[in-house]
Amino acid sequence: MSGAAQTFDEMYDADGAVRPAYADYAAWFEAQEPGWLRRKNQETEGVFRRTGITFNVYGEDAAEERLIPFDMIPRIVSAAEWRRLSRGIEQRVRALNAFIHDLYHRQEIIRAGRVPERLFRDNAAWLPNMVGFTPPGGVYTHVVGIDLVRTGPNDFFVLEDNARTPSGVSYMLENRETMMGMFPELFTRSQVETVSDYPMRLARSLAACAPPGTMGKPVVAVLTPGIYNSAYYEHAFLADQMGAELVEGSDLRVVDGRVAMRTTCGYEPIDVLYRRVDDEYLDALTFNPESVLGVPGLMDVYRAGRITIANAPGTGVADDKAVYSFMPDIVEFYTGEKPLLPNVETFRCADPDSLRYVLDNLAELVVKEVHGSGGYGMLVGPAASKREIAEFRRKLVARPENYIAQPTLALSTCPVFTRRGLAPRHVDLRPYVLVSPNGIEITPGGLTRVALKKGSLVVNSSQGGGTKDTWVLKD
Amino acid sequence: MLGRTANGLFWMFRYLERAENTARLLEAGLRMALTRDLITAEEEWRSVIHAAGESRAYRAKHGTYTGIQVWNHILRDKDNSGSVLAMMRQVRTNARAVRNAISGELWRVVNESWMQLDDALLRPVTQGSVGDVIALVKRAGTLAHGAMANSMLRDAGYNFARAGTLVERADNTARILDMKYYLLLPSLSYVGTPLDSGQWDHVLRSVSGQRAYRWLNAGQTDPRGIVQFLVLDERFPRSLAYCHSLLQQNLESLSKNRKEGLESTGLIRRSAARLGDLTVGQIFEQGLHEFLVEFMGCNARIALAISDDYRFQR
Numbered sequence: 087m088s089g090a091a092q093t094f095d096e097m098y099d100a101d102g103a104v105r106p107a108y109a110d111y112a113a114w115f116e117a118q119e120p121g122w123l124r125r126k127n128q129e130t131e132g133v134f135r136r137t138g139i140t141f142n143v144y145g146e147d148a149a150e151e152r153l154i155p156f157d158m159i160p161r162i163v164s165a166a167e168w169r170r171l172s173r174g175i176e177q178r179v180r181a182l183n184a185f186i187h188d189l190y191h192r193q194e195i196i197r198a199g200r201v202p203e204r205l206f207r208d209n210a211a212w213l214p215n216m217v218g219f220t221p222p223g224g225v226y227t228h229v230v231g232i233d234l235v236r237t238g239p240n241d242f243f244v245l246e247d248n249a250r251t252p253s254g255v256s257y258m259l260e261n262r263e264t265m266m267g268m269f270p271e272l273f274t275r276s277q278v279e280t281v282s283d284y285p286m287r288l289a290r291s292l293a294a295c296a297p298p299g300t301m302g303k304p305v306v307a308v309l310t311p312g313i314y315n316s317a318y319y320e321h322a323f324l325a326d327q328m329g330a331e332l333v334e335g336s337d338l339r340v341v342d343g344r345v346a347m348r349t350t351c352g353y354e355p356i357d358v359l360y361r362r363v364d365d366e367y368l369d370a371l372t373f374n375p376e377s378v379l380g381v382p383g384l385m386d387v388y389r390a391g392r393i394t395i396a397n398a399p400g401t402g403v404a405d406d407k408a409v410y411s412f413m414p415d416i417v418e419f420y421t422g423e424k425p426l427l428p429n430v431e432t433f434r435c436a437d438p439d440s441l442r443y444v445l446d447n448l449a450e451l452v453v454k455e456v457h458g459s460g461g462y463g464m465l466v467g468p469a470a471s472k473r474e475i476a477e478f479r480r481k482l483v484a485r486p487e488n489y490i491a492q493p494t495l496a497l498s499t500c501p502v503f504t505r506r507g508l509a510p511r512h513v514d515l516r517p518y519v520l521v522s523p524n525g526i527e528i529t530p531g532g533l534t535r536v537a538l539k540k541g542s543l544v545v546n547s548s549q550g551g552g553t554k555d556t557w558v559l560k561d
Numbered sequence: 562m563l564g565r566t567a568n569g570l571f572w573m574f575r576y577l578e579r580a581e582n583t584a585r586l587l588e589a590g591l592r593m594a595l596t597r598d599l600i601t602a603e604e605e606w607r608s609v610i611h612a613a614g615e616s617r618a619y620r621a622k623h624g625t626y627t628g629i630q631v632w633n634h635i636l637r638d639k640d641n642s643g644s645v646l647a648m649m650r651q652v653r654t655n656a657r658a659v660r661n662a663i664s665g666e667l668w669r670v671v672n673e674s675w676m677q678l679d680d681a682l683l684r685p686v687t688q689g690s691v692g693d694v695i696a697l698v699k700r701a702g703t704l705a706h707g708a709m710a711n712s713m714l715r716d717a718g719y720n721f722a723r724a725g726t727l728v729e730r731a732d733n734t735a736r737i738l739d740m741k742y743y744l745l746l747p748s749l750s751y752v753g754t755p756l757d758s759g760q761w762d763h764v765l766r767s768v769s770g771q772r773a774y775r776w777l778n779a780g781q782t783d784p785r786g787i788v789q790f791l792v793l794d795e796r797f798p799r800s801l802a803y804c805h806s807l808l809q810q811n812l813e814s815l816s817k818n819r820k821e822g823l824e825s826t827g828l829i830r831r832s833a834a835r836l837g838d839l840t841v842g843q844i845f846e847q848g849l850h851e852f853l854v855e856f857m858g859c860n861a862r863i864a865l866a867i868s869d870d871y872r873f874q875r
């Protein structure tokens with residue numbers, strides 16, 4: 087982390103004065119008795135534990151469920167900031183969908199020479215089965231999570247586009263529930279945009295993507311790998327809140343050309359499948375033959391236009407980290423506009439000049455695996471030991487095309503509650519976006535992830551990060 | 562409703578009922594042991610192990626029947642897949658699997674009960690704490706049933722949950738009654754002695770029926786009265802007649818809009834009708850043991866038929 091002095095603090099300006107968006111909250115906070123705040127803070131873990139808001143940790147005892155630490159100081163975004171962010175997000179999401187459609191059809195962006203062919207050819211998420219096929223409603227990525235970081239008052243960057251199965255939305259909702267339960271008076275003082283209608287919007291958005299032949303109210307189901315999946319809590323939560331069935335592969339089969347679920351009264355067809363299972367496990371007949379998580383024959387039904395899969399198979403082709411580096415070009419190509427939200431500067435190690443630069447500056451850079459996720463397989467240069475850097479150098483030289491590198495940004499901080507009072511910790515933000523033929527909806531707020539270790543830049547829950555409630559203020 | 566969800570609800574409540582019954586059995590054993598000399602206490606503990614269906618597994622590990630060994634085996638032994646701890650884990654696992662079919666309130670009480678019990682059973686249970694653990698298990702059942710009664714939609718899910726409870730409860734009551742008849746009495750000459758009536762008291766306590774029975778029978782404890790009470794009295798919520806009469810209501814409600822007749826509905830109709838017509842005299846004529854074995858078989862067939870009729874598996 088270079089130059090801690092430059093770090094943008096979301097709550098306080100350089101002189102220690104409270105920023106306008108936090109004014110109401112800070113006044114309230116100051117007026118509270120410290121002992122009472124500490125007790126409230128201790129209560130939160132119990133609340134989450136009792137409610138069972140957990141995630142499972144792979145590689146540990148199968149029954150092991152962990153809590154994601156929750157910090158009770160909200161992250162607050164002003165109405166004006168949010169308007170600007172939403173415009174940028176909407177532009178980006180529109181471009182993402184257009185890009186995926188183009189890749190699986192005419193590939194005009196490649197013919198125009200704006201992105202190289204290897205971008206899809208070498209891409210593990212590329213699905214030849216999707217070539218020439220258009221999903222119902224023309225939507226590829228129905229639920230998108232755009233990861234944003236901030237470095238200054240007006241400097242937001244997109245860190246990552248999560249176009250396949252972004253998770254964490256249940257934490258956004260439960261964090262708000264918890265805050266409203268613990269500090270009801272805060273919500274009468276500050277006018278905070280609501281997030282709780284997300285499941286209803288999701289249900290409506292998914293239903294609007296039902297295949298053309300759907301009769302009556304579309305039947306929506308959430309497909310989960312089961313109770314041992316790390317995000318099972320979220321799958322059950324969303325199904326519950328949407329009033330949809332929560333299905334597993336073993337509940338489904340193809341009956342009379344439709345995907346149907348085994349109910350107590352026989353097989354009932356499904357119109358929209360919100361799947362939280364990765365592409366390769368979706369259909370043992372088409373993809374991984376070993377998989378029992380999906381439905382044999384699903385892809386045939388899909389290609390016959392008799393079910394909607396959200397997000398569409400093959401969507402992952404757009405959220406590869408190699409694709410990320412081309413996003414500014416992609417946005418411009420499909421929208422005809424300059425991107426409203428910039429990328430973080432990214433070096434593609436496949437490019438020899440970039441590789442040389444990256445190798446010379448490893449100690450300053452964050453290096454990520456192109457296909458990696460969840461904070462695994464990455465190097466945070468400034469925090470790494472000499473040995474780790476040397477090890478990564480070998481990996482880079484061996485397979486440069488497998489990596490990208492980015493400068494370590496001075497990620498903004500937001501105060502967290504500690505035993506000794508407030509302390510700044512780095513944060514990012516993942517807003518959730520819904521796409522249907524009726525338009526793009528962005529829930530005001532999102533999931534703020536916070537690195538709980540002092541100075542740490544890694545906010546992933548799998549790496550010990552926590553979350554906060556995110557407020558978007560009304561005007 | 563998904564067949565898998567129906568299965569999850571049915572088994573969630575079967576395990577809950579079984580755990581609760583096991584706790585009651587233990588509670589009765591504990592009380593008997595406290596009022597007897599060591600030797601007879603040993604016999605009481607042996608009968609508790611037998612009634613819990615744990616004889617073989619227990620003998621493989623222990624040579625004696627002391628209370629502390631018995632209740633630790635039943636409550637928390639790692640090698641005992643039928644321990645109360647294992648059953649309560651099953652309750653919670655099933656509840657997690659069917660979370661979108663149960664109310665938030667029900668989920669939360671099940672989750673909280675599990676956390677408390679898991680914590681209470683971390684270490685071996687001592688004489689000083691066994692009563693608290695038993696109370697926790699019974700409370701888990703009470704809370705879950707209360708949350709269900711107050712917050713769950715009266716739809717198919719509710720009926721499957723109730724069906725699981727009633728099938729399991731009927732089986733447990735029948736098993737305890739059968740155990741008494743064959744195991745507790747050393748020989749027929751004991752019939753009518755204080756030992757005999759003490760054991761009937763044990764049976765009543767195992768199903769938490771001692772107060773209700775005394776209320777109805779003015780303290781007269783005799784085999785006929787107790788069999789009448791535990792098998793045929795529809796007012797007592799653990800009697801066989803009560804369980805099957807309510808189970809019939811649940812299954813009728815589930816099969817209401819079905820065109821074809823379902824096996825489970827047919828079976829429960831016959832069983833409930835039979836229990837409705839039966840007299841204690843007829844039961845003793847057939848032989849209590851023979852009657853109970855037949856009943857348990859019929860009860861098990863009903864459970865199997867429910868699973869087939871409603872596509873619990875494939």
